[in-house]
Amino acid sequence: MSKLTELTVADAISGLRKKEFSAVELTEDHINAVKDSQELNAYVVKTFDLARQRSILSDKKISSGEAGLLEGIPIAVKDLFCTKGVHSSACSKVLDGFQPPYESTVTQKLWDSGAVMLGKANMDEFAMGSSNSTSCYGPAINPWTPKETGEQRVPGGSSGGSAVAVAARAALAATGTDTGGSIRQPASFCGVVGLKPTYGRCSRWGIIAFASSLDQAGPITRSVKDAALMLNVMAGFDSKDSTSLDKNVPDYVKDLDQGVKGLRIGVPEEYRIDGMLPEITALWEQGIEWFKNAGGEIKEISLPHTKYALPTYYIIAPAEASSNLARYDGVRFGLRETGDDLIDMYSKSRAKGFGEEVKRRVMIGTYVLSAGYYDAYYLKAQRVRSRIAKDFKDAFNDVDVILTPTAPTGAFAVGEKTDDPISMYLNDVFTVPASLAGLPGISIPSGLSPEGMPLGLQLIGRPFDEVTILSAGRFLETAADFNCLPSDNIGRKKL
Numbered sequence: 001m002s003k004l005t006e007l008t009v010a011d012a013i014s015g016l017r018k019k020e021f022s023a024v025e026l027t028e029d030h031i032n033a034v035k036d037s038q039e040l041n042a043y044v045v046k047t048f049d050l051a052r053q054r055s056i057l058s059d060k061k062i063s064s065g066e067a068g069l070l071e072g073i074p075i076a077v078k079d080l081f082c083t084k085g086v087h088s089s090a091c092s093k094v095l096d097g098f099q100p101p102y103e104s105t106v107t108q109k110l111w112d113s114g115a116v117m118l119g120k121a122n123m124d125e126f127a128m129g130s131s132n133s134t135s136c137y138g139p140a141i142n143p144w145t146p147k148e149t150g151e152q153r154v155p156g157g158s159s160g161g162s163a164v165a166v167a168a169r170a171a172l173a174a175t176g177t178d179t180g181g182s183i184r185q186p187a188s189f190c191g192v193v194g195l196k197p198t199y200g201r202c203s204r205w206g207i208i209a210f211a212s213s214l215d216q217a218g219p220i221t222r223s224v225k226d227a228a229l230m231l232n233v234m235a236g237f238d239s240k241d242s243t244s245l246d247k248n249v250p251d252y253v254k255d256l257d258q259g260v261k262g263l264r265i266g267v268p269e270e271y272r273i274d275g276m277l278p279e280i281t282a283l284w285e286q287g288i289e290w291f292k293n294a295g296g297e298i299k300e301i302s303l304p305h306t307k308y309a310l311p312t313y314y315i316i317a318p319a320e321a322s323s324n325l326a327r328y329d330g331v332r333f334g335l336r337e338t339g340d341d342l343i344d345m346y347s348k349s350r351a352k353g354f355g356e357e358v359k360r361r362v363m364i365g366t367y368v369l370s371a372g373y374y375d376a377y378y379l380k381a382q383r384v385r386s387r388i389a390k391d392f393k394d395a396f397n398d399v400d401v402i403l404t405p406t407a408p409t410g411a412f413a414v415g416e417k418t419d420d421p422i423s424m425y426l427n428d429v430f431t432v433p434a435s436l437a438g439l440p441g442i443s444i445p446s447g448l449s450p451e452g453m454p455l456g457l458q459l460i461g462r463p464f465d466e467v468t469i470l471s472a473g474r475f476l477e478t479a480a481d482f483n484c485l486p487s488d489n490i491g492r493k494k495l
Helices: 009-017 023-036 048-063 105-112 160-167 184-190 224-234 278-293 306-327 342-353 356-368 374-395 421-428 432-437 466-480
Strands: 043-046 074-078 116-121 173-178 193-196 216-221 264-268 297-301 401-405 441-448 454-461
Touching: 009 023, 009 048, 009 224, 023 048, 023 074, 023 116, 043 160, 048 116, 074 105, 074 160, 105 173, 105 224, 116 160, 160 173, 160 184, 160 216, 173 193, 173 224, 184 193, 184 441, 184 454, 193 224, 193 466, 216 224, 224 441, 224 466, 264 278, 278 297, 278 401, 278 441, 278 454, 278 466, 306 356, 306 374, 306 421, 306 432, 356 374, 374 432, 401 466, 441 466, 454 466
Parallel strands: 074 116, 074 173, 264 297, 264 401
Antiparallel strands: 043 116, 173 216, 193 216, 193 441, 401 454, 441 454
16 A cells, blocks of 8 residues: 555645645556455446546646646545446446436536546445445445454445445545435445535436435545545535525535534434444443533433334335336336337336346335325325424534434444345434435544444534534544554554
8 A cells, every 4th residue: 555545635635736746646556556456346437547637637737726626636436426428327237338428516526626536436226225235246345354254344335335445545535425324324334434415415416316305425535624625526506406405615624623612412312222232332422422521512312203214214215216217218228128019128128127126125116106005105204204304403403413323333244134124224223314304414433343343423413514513523533533444354453
């Protein structure tokens, strides 16, 4: 591992501006890191030639004083983002080979700021999963390996490849999307920072849709400051996205170090669930103590409808997926199988193109939207969703941020939960409520499990108050002092 791949985004920006190294050198080191970590399957498409071309342009812009905010910074892009002329498949056979003639708004913002794309990151098919095991290109592998067993672990999902690339030093940062926890949970499993902005803060235009009322783009990085830098570029109103909100985008880096003295931190009693691992509980209590010792005001709060969040999510999200994925029928683009007639062609194309988890969710979604069950399931779930959002609104009358674990466990073994979808769904128990309410959330690496796997703590904030959760996250990052790195099957080493 070269020293350049160990930098944070902030450090790399500083080094580029000071001419300590060039964008070409920075990019080449990361290209080599991608090659060296191929066994992790973090990337499904590599765009090295484009990256080299862009890095040459970045050096010219830096020299001429025209550098963008992220000029020369090598990043990975989740395969859910459409990238013009570059393979974008949502890691599904049904879209294998698709090269969009347009660029997503978020990635266009990143390229306009000078960022350099190393490639497209692996993910669960159509972002449906919590382990990155449903990708048609095979699972991404968590670079952290338990010292005792050497057993391969999942990176979490659906943005697993993005988290792996950042954790393995094969990208300085990455884009992800979060529908029910798909940025925060993999960030927790891989020992990196994952930020889900408020729904509507970042444009969804050009992102292949899973559940339109939940999907939200966000960054995965190695520090809170890097997340703030990425969000400075990614956020903003987009007239092409009807769910994008025209809100002022502050400088998220400016107030990172304002501290937490006097900050009111809510601790929800409903998140103390049965069966939670003792190390998760202990880490949560440690997080509470860190805030308390720094002058934060700890308040017990209640979010009474939390217990209904998972069943609500797994009605609404599959329903929206059923609608969104209806367009993949073998007619206009993507995989097409021959059939005896139009209906037979539809059926064969979708049967071959979609994986088992996608089929499961499409079937569930179609069922709950059917004439006989729409009122009983879908409309009722929407009403419960409103109650969940109101719980958070009431709580934020008394607190400024909410502190919870990110996930109920650390990273589990590859294949361990593949045959038990309910167990897999339970991994989102702490992240789904904020998603249903459209709130911003951030996962901060805060400790290690007894077997040496990363564990994260989550901060949830008011709508469009990413400034507060970023500054609280910065404090938590400093207090936890998580300075561990994954290593190759031999335990841990310190930075």
